[in-house]
Amino acid sequence: MAKLLDYQRAAAEEAVHHLTTPKAFFLGDEPLLVLPTGAGKTEVAIEVATRLGNEGGKVCFLADRRSELDNFQKRTDMRGRGCDAEMVHVMETSPRVHDYDVFIIDEAHELRAAMLRRLNGAGKRFLGMTATPFRRGLQNHYGPIISGPTTNDMVRAGRLIRPRVVEENWYGDYRTTFDSLSLLGSALAFVPPR
Numbered sequence: 001m002a003k004l005l006d007y008q009r010a011a012a013e014e015a016v017h018h019l020t021t022p023k024a025f026f027l028g029d030e031p032l033l034v035l036p037t038g039a040g041k042t043e044v045a046i047e048v049a050t051r052l053g054n055e056g057g058k059v060c061f062l063a064d065r066r067s068e069l070d071n072f073q074k075r076t077d078m079r080g081r082g083c084d085a086e087m088v089h090v091m092e093t094s095p096r097v098h099d100y101d102v103f104i105i106d107e108a109h110e111l112r113a114a115m116l117r118r119l120n121g122a123g124k125r126f127l128g129m130t131a132t133p134f135r136r137g138l139q140n141h142y143g144p145i146i147s148g149p150t151t152n153d154m155v156r157a158g159r160l161i162r163p164r165v166v167e168e169n170w171y172g173d174y175r176t177t178f179d180s181l182s183l184l185g186s187a188l189a190f191v192p193p194r
Contacts, residue, residue: 004047007148008040012047014146019052019102019125030120032108032128032142036151038160041129045104046076048127049083052102060099061085063106072106088112097122108142109135116141 004012011033018031035041049059061072061083069085076083088105091097092115103119105112108128119126120141128142154160 004043008044011044011146011148015048015127016051018144019127023125028140028143030126030128030142031144031146032133034130034133034145034147036154037131039148039154042072042075045129049104053083057101058099059083059102059104061104062088062091064088064110068106088115101125105129109133109138111135111137113137
């Protein structure tokens, strides 16, 4: 069983509190978990799913990528904390949405407005998770923000390594930027020329 760090435990407790408080039934009422990449959002999600499941709630983890679902399912199964996991696009039209009480939505910044309106209309609770909450419209669907340490806080604490940016010319038209972020390895992003 994974031992949660203090900020992860506090985030899980706050999420459970919001998700078990009676819902006002309007958009913008659901919690959004904001933690940097590598800070353990999945660990918080597993803890929230476990606590809600222990209280009799039926929880479903939603993601856009099969790898995220497989990772979540493997980690919950290893701990004997079974929780359903589905692709977001499958649940958008599935009648199974009514089988669950709470949804945990990975990569909430990808904003699936129709899905969130559907969940809200069905009276379902949901917790969004993101490392990048800078998306227009998120404020229309999520209310309380649950946050923990920043990337800089985690670097100072020795939990993440300091990001390093390397720029080089590529075919003379674009610059490529490689960010070395703790657990992710190298990421490639294209930006317009100067």
